Amino acid sequence: MAVTAFGLIRIRNLFAVAMLFGVFSLVAALLYVIMDAVDVAFTEAAVGAGITTVLMLGTLALTSSVEKTHGPRNLLAMAVVLVTGAGLIYGTLDMPAYGDPDAPIHRHVADRYIGKSGAEVGPPNVVTSVLASYRGYDTLGEVTVIFTAAVGVLILLGRGRGRHTRRRPEDEPELWRGDERRLRDHRETEL
Amino acid sequence: MMNRKPVLRVNAKLLIPAILLFALYVQFHGDFGPGGGFQAGVIFASAFILYALIFDVNNARTAMPPWVMRTMLATGVLLYAGVGVAGMMMGGNYLDYSVLAHDPLHGQHWGIFLVELGVGITVAGAMITIFFTFAGQKR
Numbered sequence: 001m002a003v004t005a006f007g008l009i010r011i012r013n014l015f016a017v018a019m020l021f022g023v024f025s026l027v028a029a030l031l032y033v034i035m036d037a038v039d040v041a042f043t044e045a046a047v048g049a050g051i052t053t054v055l056m057l058g059t060l061a062l063t064s065s066v067e068k069t070h071g072p073r074n075l076l077a078m079a080v081v082l083v084t085g086a087g088l089i090y091g092t093l094d095m096p097a098y099g100d101p102d103a104p105i106h107r108h109v110a111d112r113y114i115g116k117s118g119a120e121v122g123p124p125n126v127v128t129s130v131l132a133s134y135r136g137y138d139t140l141g142e143v144t145v146i147f148t149a150a151v152g153v154l155i156l157l158g159r160g161r162g163r164h165t166r167r168r169p170e171d172e173p174e175l176w177r178g179d180e181r182r183l184r185d186h187r188e189t190e191l
Numbered sequence: 192m193m194n195r196k197p198v199l200r201v202n203a204k205l206l207i208p209a210i211l212l213f214a215l216y217v218q219f220h221g222d223f224g225p226g227g228g229f230q231a232g233v234i235f236a237s238a239f240i241l242y243a244l245i246f247d248v249n250n251a252r253t254a255m256p257p258w259v260m261r262t263m264l265a266t267g268v269l270l271y272a273g274v275g276v277a278g279m280m281m282g283g284n285y286l287d288y289s290v291l292a293h294d295p296l297h298g299q300h301w302g303i304f305l306v307e308l309g310v311g312i313t314v315a316g317a318m319i320t321i322f323f324t325f326a327g328q329k330r
Contacts, residue, residue, distance in 0.1 A: 038225035042217075046233040050329045051318055054240055058325040111264040121299045123222035131227065136286040139306070140271050142229075143313050146263075150317035157324045 001027050012067045014060055022053040039127045109134075194296050196245075203245040210238040222300075228307035232314025248326045260320045267313025274305045299306050 004024045011017055023050030032041035061102050096103035121129035131139050218231035243251035275286040282290055288302020289295035 032330070038228065039230075042225050042230045043233075046230055046237070050237055051233055051240070051322075055325060056321065058322065062325070121296075121303070123300070123303060125222055125224060127225075128222050128227055128303060128307070129299075132306045133288060133299055136275070136288075136306065137311065140275070140286065143268055143271055143310050146317045147264055147313055150264055153321045153324050184238045 001031070012069075014065045014067055015057070017067075018053055018056040018060060021056065022049045025049040025052070039125075199245055199322060200212075201239055206244055209240050210234060210241070214238065214311075216267070216313075218307065219304075221307055228310030229314050231307075232316075233318055235311070235315040236307065236318030236322070239319050243322065243326060248323060252327075254324060255323075257323075260316050260323070263312050263316030264320060267311070267316065269308040270309035270312065271306050272303055278302070285306040 001024060004020050004027065008017055008020050008024070011020065017058040025044055029041040029049065032044060034040075113126055113134060121133045123129050194200045203283035210280045214235035217226035217234060218228060223229070239251055239255055242254065274288070274291075278283050278287045279289055288303075288306075289298045291298035
């Protein structure tokens with residue numbers, strides 16, 4: 001993972017960068033499998049290695065595939081990055097060892113989830129019971145976030161439909177008022 | 192252009208039904224093994240994205256018209272929220288599935304099933320929508 005991360009920073013060809021992102025996600029997914037977090041690994045492989053790479057390639061097809069070269073190096077930015085990194089590493093020193101049964105996260109509600117979810121909720125997969133039942137509100141929020149993201153993409157990009165992405169300036173302001181019906185009519189007349 | 196790539200086309204045709212089937216398996220088997228609505232939605236969407244990559248976005252749009260995607264987007268969230276409201280109607284708290292059936296375990300089972308279905312539908316709709324919207328743009 002460290003090797004891919006350094007590669008990501010050095011390489012200027014953005015196609016290779018998109019592919020390396022996919023590799024990075026796949027290695028991360030393998031790491032999750034080793035740590036027995038199969039559900040997370042599943043998501044990482046499907047979203048990180050699959051969909052994200054395709055979306056990045058789609059974006060690259062619209063823009064340029066070579067990164068712009070930078071000007072002189074920015075020492076202030078370097079200092080900020082170093083200080084933040086040092087702070088983060090200092091923070092990890094206080095974390096409990098991996099797999100420590102006395103870690104705070106294992107003493108709070110995890111006992112109940114693991115011990116009683118079979119009797120209280122039912123499914124053998126505890127992750128499913130936690131996600132859908134114990135933490136139902138959080139998952140509802142996540143679904144709403146995904147819904148909002150797709151609606152946002154539709155509103156921002158869903159108008160051009162390929163034929164004339166450069167819109168006439170005079171129909172911008174009335175569309176920006178967010179009148180969905182008019183937006184839809186507008187799109188249908190364009191088709 | 193893709194007419195010249197028979198290997199890709201044939202392989203995609205073989206893979207797409209398997210991917211769709213696997214998505215349904217992940218969706219409905221999520222209670223027992225790894226997986227669930229989110230992963231299933233992404234896998235379902237990836238089948239359509241593969242189709243769009245190999246057989247052109249416009250053909251994929253015929254298979255999955257924009258209105259279907261938009262309906263899917265909204266249906267999933269509404270299904271999720273609706274299960275919560277149904278729980279309230281039947282005398283429990285919002286998103287409390289225990290009251291949905293005659294005994295709590297069955298209720299939980301139904302609630303989780305419907306909620307995961309909602310998640311899957313919305314995620315699949317969202318991923319397909321985002322990809323088609325990006326791919327539909329021209330420079």
